[in-house]
Amino acid sequence: xxxxxxxxxVAQLAAKLAAREVSSLELTQHFLARVDNHAGLGAFLxxxxxxxxxxxxxxxxxxxxxxxxxxxxxPLAHKDIFVTRDFPTTAGSKMLENYRSxxxxxxxxxxxxxxxxxxxxxxxxxCDEFAMGSGNDNSAYQPVQNPWDITRVxxxxxxxxxAAVAARLVPAATGTDTGGSxxxxxxxxxxTGIKPTYGRCSRYGMVAFASSLDQAGPMARSALDCALLLxxxxxxxxxxxxxxxxxxxLDYATDLIATGAQGTGVTPLKGLKIGLPTQFFGAGCSAxxxxxxxxxxxxxxxxxxTLVDVSLPLTELSIPVYYVIAPAEASSNxxxxxxxxxxxxxxxxxxxxxxxxxxxxxxxxxxxxxxxMIGTYVLSHGxxxxxxxxxxxxxxxxxxxxxxxFAQCDIIAGPVSPTVAWKIGEKGDDPVANYLADIYTLSxxxxxxxxxxxPAGSGEGGMPVGLxxxxxxxKEAQLLxxxxxxxxxxxxxxxxxxxx
Numbered sequence: 001x002x003x004x005x006x007x008x009x010v011a012q013l014a015a016k017l018a019a020r021e022v023s024s025l026e027l028t029q030h031f032l033a034r035v036d037n038h039a040g041l042g043a044f045l046x047x048x049x050x051x052x053x054x055x056x057x058x059x060x061x062x063x064x065x066x067x068x069x070x071x072x073x074x075p076l077a078h079k080d081i082f083v084t085r086d087f088p089t090t091a092g093s094k095m096l097e098n099y100r101s102x103x104x105x106x107x108x109x110x111x112x113x114x115x116x117x118x119x120x121x122x123x124x125x126x127c128d129e130f131a132m133g134s135g136n137d138n139s140a141y142q143p144v145q146n147p148w149d150i151t152r153v154x155x156x157x158x159x160x161x162x163a164a165v166a167a168r169l170v171p172a173a174t175g176t177d178t179g180g181s182x183x184x185x186x187x188x189x190x191x192t193g194i195k196p197t198y199g200r201c202s203r204y205g206m207v208a209f210a211s212s213l214d215q216a217g218p219m220a221r222s223a224l225d226c227a228l229l230l231x232x233x234x235x236x237x238x239x240x241x242x243x244x245x246x247x248x249x250l251d252y253a254t255d256l257i258a259t260g261a262q263g264t265g266v267t268p269l270k271g272l273k274i275g276l277p278t279q280f281f282g283a284g285c286s287a288x289x290x291x292x293x294x295x296x297x298x299x300x301x302x303x304x305x306t307l308v309d310v311s312l313p314l315t316e317l318s319i320p321v322y323y324v325i326a327p328a329e330a331s332s333n334x335x336x337x338x339x340x341x342x343x344x345x346x347x348x349x350x351x352x353x354x355x356x357x358x359x360x361x362x363x364x365x366x367x368x369x370x371x372x373m374i375g376t377y378v379l380s381h382g383x384x385x386x387x388x389x390x391x392x393x394x395x396x397x398x399x400x401x402x403x404x405x406f407a408q409c410d411i412i413a414g415p416v417s418p419t420v421a422w423k424i425g426e427k428g429d430d431p432v433a434n435y436l437a438d439i440y441t442l443s444x445x446x447x448x449x450x451x452x453x454x455p456a457g458s459g460e461g462g463m464p465v466g467l468x469x470x471x472x473x474x475k476e477a478q479l480l481x482x483x484x485x486x487x488x489x490x491x492x493x494x495x496x497x498x499x500x
Contacts, residue, residue, distance in 0.1 A: 005026075006034055009221050009222055010071070011228060014072070014074055020063070023056075025053065027074070027120075028053060028075055029053070031075045031170055034167075034168065034169050041145045044160065045088075046087050047122060052123070056073070058114065059072055067118075070231070074119050075119065076111065076173055076229075077161070077174075078108055079158050082216075083105050083108070084105070086121065087123060088124065089124065092131075094362070095360075095363030096207075105206055106202035106240060111174070111229070126159065126160030127159065128156040128367070130368050131176055145163065145424070148463055152188075153422060153424050154189050155421065158176060161175045161185070163189060165191045165221065166191050167500045171221070172218060175218070176206060178210050178213045179442045179445045180416070180438045180440075183453040183466070186219055187416035190455045192222055192452065193217060193226065194218060194230065194480065195215055196230060197215075197449065197475075198212075201244075202241040203216070208333040210325065210326040210333070211329055212325070213322075221494070223493075227256050230480075232249075235248065259481075267303055268303055269300060269304040273308055273409040274307050274308070275308055275412045276308070277310055277311060279313070281293075281415075285418045288460045291459075292467075295456070296490075312401050315440075317394055318398060319442060320391070321391045321446060324378050325388070331374075331376045332379075337360065337363065339356060339358075339363075346358035367431065398446050402443075410471075411470065412471075413468065414440055417441075419460075420463035420464070421463050444470045451471070452483060453467070454483045469483060
């Protein structure tokens with residue numbers, strides 16, 4: 001068996017499986033060995049070798065019948081926000097330590113080997129507690145290390161997913177994006193990730209943080225790999241998620257697969273207008289990130305795209321708006337964790353009120369507690385109109401800003417994060433410093449727009465830099481197509497950490 005299977009993409013592994021050059025069982029054993037060998041990264045919270053091998057055998061049985069689907073037998077891992085029957089689900093919190101769900105999330109079921117796309121689950125991936133964080137250092141279990149530099153964060157909240165893909169522990173992973181939690185860790189670890197339009201992927205079985213913002217998406221090495229996964233993940237789920245869009249599942253990958261490498265002088269993106277918001281290229285972004293992003297945009301120009309200046313004037317307000325709306329929804333969603341029905345319950349207490357207090361104080365970490373308190377405050381009598389209602393009004397204005405910009409362009413581009421990955425613990429106990437890391441991703445999340453991060457260069461210390469592409473509603477195919485052409489012309493998505 002080849003020792004470099006982990007260097008192959010999802011599409012390449014699928015081709016080997018279809019040609020019967022390798023079995024799903026062999027692939028699963030290979031990747032499980034890598035997970036064990038790199039346990040120090042902290043990317044995985046749970047594995048179960050026997051469960052994964054059983055799923056691999058089931059995939060091989062389907063392959064033996066002649067079934068050929070794009071993902072059948074390929075391994076992946078799930079962010080520990082998605083509930084799973086076969087693995088514990090903790091949401092990175094002591095509150096749900098050892099919790100076992102009686103069902104699979106819709107995304108898990110659609111990708112899975114039993115009736116779904118046929119992918120084999122290797123385990124559950126570390127994340128910031130209840131998806132609240134920008135560095136994956138809010139996990140109740142351990143911080144995740146960035147495989148490019150283990151002294152640095154991988155980004156958050158989907159940091160375990162990003163680190164696992166970047167370190168080649170798994171060819172693809174699921175993530176969730178509430179305010180940038182797919183795009184930002186993808187950028188900081190040099191992989192590709194896409195947040196679809198809000199409602200494209202069912203939220204059923206995702207442990208809720210902020211219900212009007214949470215959205216599932218794939219994380220992998222390339223746009224093509226993300227397209228393959230999104231084709232299976234997306235689609236309506238009307239019986240279980242009332243916010244899922246009543247739009248048919250699309251095949252995002254076929255057109256990309258048909259596109260080959262272009263010759264010199266060929267301009268496959270001719271006619272594409274890329275908008276550059278002036279607010280994304282100001283003093284708040286570090287020079288090394290801007291240099292890499294500008295270099296990537298120059299490559300898009302070579303491919304035929306035209307760059308135009310646009311404005312998103314309410315960008316600065318996206319942080320206060322988000323940190324009113326998201327904590328408000330979190331305080332409501334997390335009220336179910338009270339020590340009564342499931343989750344952590346304090347060992348000793350004097351009465352029901354004491355049990356609530358102790359169970360929640362022991363089960364929730366500092367950041368989750370902070371956001372619950374903020375959310376409860378802005379929803380309280382006398383403050384609802386002043387904070388929450390006003391934030392919702394500005395949210396609408398932010399969405400309108402994007403529509404004005406899209407009247408001038410097809411795609412909006414800019415940096416994902418204002419800096420490369422920072423040192424673990426560097427931001428200390430300053431929550432505002434962490435919140436500012438999401439300045440370029442929050443506005444599109446508030447508007448419900450699709451966005452993705454594409455590896456685009458390197459910055460200080462050789463750390464990866466991501467280019468953010470934001471599309472109009474339902475334009476995931478356009479984003480993936482533009483990213484794919486960029487990746488055919490560059491090799492940033494193929495580079496990997498040394499020593500991994």
